[in-house]
Amino acid sequence: MLEVAGLEAGYGRARVLFGVDLTVAAGSLVCVMGRNGVGKTTLLETIMGVLPVRAGRIRFRGRDITRLPTHERVRLGLGYVPQGHESFDRLSVRENLRVTREASGGRDAGVPDEVLDLFPRLRPLLNRPAGFLSGGQQQQLAIARTLVTEPAMLILDEPTEGIQPSIVTEIEDVIERLHRERGLAVLLVEQYLDFAERLADRFTVLDAGVVVREGAGRELAEPEIRRLLAV
Ligand SMILES: Nc1ncnc2c1ncn2[C@@H]1O[C@H](COP(=O)(O)OP(=O)(O)OP(=O)(O)O)[C@@H](O)[C@H]1O
Numbered sequence: 001m002l003e004v005a006g007l008e009a010g011y012g013r014a015r016v017l018f019g020v021d022l023t024v025a026a027g028s029l030v031c032v033m034g035r036n037g038v039g040k041t042t043l044l045e046t047i048m049g050v051l052p053v054r055a056g057r058i059r060f061r062g063r064d065i066t067r068l069p070t071h072e073r074v075r076l077g078l079g080y081v082p083q084g085h086e087s088f089d090r091l092s093v094r095e096n097l098r099v100t101r102e103a104s105g106g107r108d109a110g111v112p113d114e115v116l117d118l119f120p121r122l123r124p125l126l127n128r129p130a131g132f133l134s135g136g137q138q139q140q141l142a143i144a145r146t147l148v149t150e151p152a153m154l155i156l157d158e159p160t161e162g163i164q165p166s167i168v169t170e171i172e173d174v175i176e177r178l179h180r181e182r183g184l185a186v187l188l189v190e191q192y193l194d195f196a197e198r199l200a201d202r203f204t205v206l207d208a209g210v211v212v213r214e215g216a217g218r219e220l221a222e223p224e225i226r227r228l229l230a231v
């Protein structure tokens with residue numbers, strides 16, 4: 001479904017990714033792992049077209065999207081939840097969801113029930129400004145905002161980083177349900193090895209912008225992986 005080949009990207013003169021290959025099959029969940037600063041976010045931003053590709057190519061659902069602007073990638077079905085759960089602080093939760101749905105391509109501006117069903121905590125907060133939500137609630141809103149665009153593949157960057165433990169479990173459950181019950185393809189940058197081990201069909205470990213290990217989810221239990229991730 002998503003095929004990244006020989007990807008190179010960076011910031012100004014700094015090269016960050018050096019020929020990264022990555023594949024996400026339809027309906028599968030792939031975890032990207034690696035220590036701080038190895039290029040995980042850079043990889044996702046390049047896949048989304050937030051950063052330009054310097055070399056290599058990206059295909060999604062049979063189309064070459066290497067040079068497409070971000071909004072066209074979204075329209076083709078890529079849904080991105082960036083690291084750090086930012087929302088429009090002054091808009092209400094409902095408005096946040098509506099604005100994103102409208103911007104993603106002319107659908108009706110209603111908030112689909114099935115999205116709110118996934119996040120029962122957000123329902124009583126619909127009329128609150130997003131800036132009043134806790135970090136965990138804002139992360140749930142960030143995921144909900146991406147879901148209202150009806151993505152075919154969900155791309156999440158450390159969705160439980162710095163979130164209170166009770167909400168971490170809820171977020172993990174939602175990702176699991178989206179993947180297992182709805183068959184959504186998921187590309188997940190994840191720091192929690194246990195969660196990755198439980199859910200990942202495949203994983204990729206990056207180090208200094210290079211893929212140093214790739215394999216089936218169950219291999220995440222191997223001691224060598226813990227060494228690579230220094231956990
Ligand atoms: N906007 C930027 N301008 C210049 N360099 C950047 C920028 N963003 C990231 N970098 C550098 O690119 C490298 C990769 O950063 P990236 O954010 O992709 O790492 P990461 O694996 O996502 O790390 P983390 O686990 O901390 O989120 C790092 O050396 C970082 O300092």
Ligand SMILES: [Mg+2]
Nearest residue numbers: 040041042083
């Ligand atoms: Mg990052």
